[in-house]
Amino acid sequence: VNLLRLKPWQSPFDLDLTLSCGQIFGWKKVSDSWSGVHNEKILIIKQNEDEISYSGCSSDELICFLGLDHDPDKIFRSISEHIINYTGNCEDQYFLNCYNFSKGIRILKQDPWECLISFICSANSNVPTISKRIILLTEKLGEERRDKCNTFPTPGKLSSSSEKEVRECLTGYRAPYLIRSALFIRDNPEFLKEIVTMEYSEAKTALMTLSGVGPKVADCILLFAYARFEVVPVDVRIRRIITLRYLNNSEKQNMTSTKDYSYDEIANFCRDYFGPYAGYAQQYFYASWSIFPPD
DNA sequence: CGCCAGGAACCTC
DNA sequence: GAGGTTCATGGC
Numbered sequence: 001v002n003l004l005r006l007k008p009w010q011s012p013f014d015l016d017l018t019l020s021c022g023q024i025f026g027w028k029k030v031s032d033s034w035s036g037v038h039n040e041k042i043l044i045i046k047q048n049e050d051e052i053s054y055s056g057c058s059s060d061e062l063i064c065f066l067g068l069d070h071d072p073d074k075i076f077r078s079i080s081e082h083i084i085n086y087t088g089n090c091e092d093q094y095f096l097n098c099y100n101f102s103k104g105i106r107i108l109k110q111d112p113w114e115c116l117i118s119f120i121c122s123a124n125s126n127v128p129t130i131s132k133r134i135i136l137l138t139e140k141l142g143e144e145r146r147d148k149c150n151t152f153p154t155p156g157k158l159s160s161s162s163e164k165e166v167r168e169c170l171t172g173y174r175a176p177y178l179i180r181s182a183l184f185i186r187d188n189p190e191f192l193k194e195i196v197t198m199e200y201s202e203a204k205t206a207l208m209t210l211s212g213v214g215p216k217v218a219d220c221i222l223l224f225a226y227a228r229f230e231v232v233p234v235d236v237r238i239r240r241i242i243t244l245r246y247l248n249n250s251e252k253q254n255m256t257s258t259k260d261y262s263y264d265e266i267a268n269f270c271r272d273y274f275g276p277y278a279g280y281a282q283q284y285f286y287a288s289w290s291i292f293p294p295d
Numbered sequence: 296c297g298c299c300a301g302g303a304a305c306c307t308c
Numbered sequence: 309g310a311g312g313t314t315c316a317t318g319g320c
Contacts, residue, residue, distance in 0.1 A: 022301060119301075126300040129318055172316030177303080214303045235301040262310090286301075 004059055006050040010068055014104025015047035018066065021287040022127045023108055023224045025118050026134035035149060037138060038065050039111040042149040067106030067227075075229075075277050076103070082275030094245050095281065098288035105283055108224055112192040113185065114152045115225035120177050120212040122220070129170070136169035155189075158182035177212025184210060195226060203228075215263055229279040232267040237289045238282055242266045244294040246273065 006013055019027045019034050027036030033046040043056040043065075054062050063069055076099065083092050110118075121133045134152075141157055142150035153161070159182035166175035185191060195203045200222070207218040219233040232238070239261075247269060248258050261269075267278075274281040 025301095120303095122300095123302040124300065124315080125302090125317070126319080130301080132318085167316085170317060173314085174303090174316080212303065216302060220301065233301065236299085237301080 001053050001055050002059060004052040004054065004062065004068075006052065006068070009071060009073065011050060012072060012104040013047070013050075013066075013068065013106065014102075015045060015052070015066075017102060017105050017287060018108065019045075021102070021105055021283065023220075023283065024110060024115075025121070025127065025131040026138065027131075035147070037114065037142075037149070037151055039114070040143075040151045042145045042147060042151075044147075064109055067108055070106055072103060075280050078277050079274050079281055083273065086273045094292065094294075095284070097292050098284045099281075101291050102284045102287040105280075105287055107227065107229065107280060107283060109227050110225040111152075112195065112221065112225040113155065115221050116181065116185075116192070116207075116210070116213070117152060117158070117178060119217040119220045119224075120174055120181060121171055123174055123212065123214075123217065133170050137166075137171075140165065140169055153182075155182045155186040159186045174212055180211035181213070195222075200228060200231065219267070223279045223282075230271055230276045231279045232270040232282045233279075234263050234266045235286070237286050238270075239266055241285050241289075241294040242269060 015034065016029070019029075019036070024036070027034055033044055035042065035044045037043075038057070039061070041056050043054065043062070045052065045054045045062070045066075052062070057065070079095075083095065084090075117137065118130070118134055121137075122130045125133075138150035138152055141153035141161055143154075144150050158166070159179060161179065163175050163179060166178055171178060191206075195206060198206060203222060203226070204215070204218045207213050207221055208215065213221070216233050216235060219231050222228040223231040223233060234242075243258065243261060243266070247261055247266075270278040270282060
């Protein structure tokens with residue numbers, strides 16, 4: 001077991017929120033210790049205030065994975081400045097509430113292949129169900145590691161699995177998407193690495209050529225595996241928050257005529273309003289959903 | 296039972 | 309391009 005002591009500039013950091021806020025699936029907490037898969041390895045991580053104990057990877061890998069190289073204060077100052085610029089010196093109490101609840105979150109830097117599979121499984125589902133699917137995929141099609149934990153299935157393994165086998169992991173209609181995308185990655189092993197060099201729109205278009213990857217899933221992969229903090233995945237929560245609290249907040253009492261905004265309208269508003277860390281702001285909102293519902 | 300959830304594919308117009 | 313339908317699964 002290794003030890004990592006957080007420096008003052010790295011706080012606040014909240015391991016529980018970071019691993020349970022819906023950016024990664026299949027991680028389990030047993031007696032204060034989190035365990036899960038990252039980059040074909042089984043990691044075990046435990047936080048005690050500014051003390052992180054861990055095993056399964058190097059300290060550099062842990063810092064990169066957990067986003068501990070991000071400066072929370074710098075992120076907050078950047079977002080705040082952009083809000084002030086946009087509103088003309090008005091503070092945003094709703095954002096501040098959400099931020100203060102969830103400011104210990106870090107955007108992870110997941111393995112792109114594992115993130116791809118995870119978010120294909122996420123379509124039209126919820127976090128507990130998605131986690132079940134990921135755990136089943138690792139148990140049935142992954143490779144066994146220590147502590148009876150398994151890795152993700154490799155592209156080769158997943159692409160040569162039958163639809164029946166993949167459906168047995170509760171993936172439903174997403175099973176053929178998973179197999180097709182695995183086949184493509186098996187035959188184009190550099191594809192996910194080339195995404196790193198691309199501009200946002202090019203990278204998003206490239207990811208969307210994969211089966212089961214649409215605008216939302218592509219954005220999740222870019223934010224959670226490639227550290228593209230300007231990317232804003234728009235799900236039901238973000239759509240409602242932005243629509244109700246930001247785009248539709250004019251003094252209209254008749255809420256019957258609320259406009260429907262497109263995916264890009266909502267995402268682009270967030271980038272204009274929150275700036276280059278809009279993806280972080282998005283995650284603060286997502287994580288605060290039940291504590292500060294928008295309506 | 297119906298409705299919803301980190302949606303995408305497929306179709307029509 | 310914008311709008312509808314369909315697709316499994318689990319929780320409530």
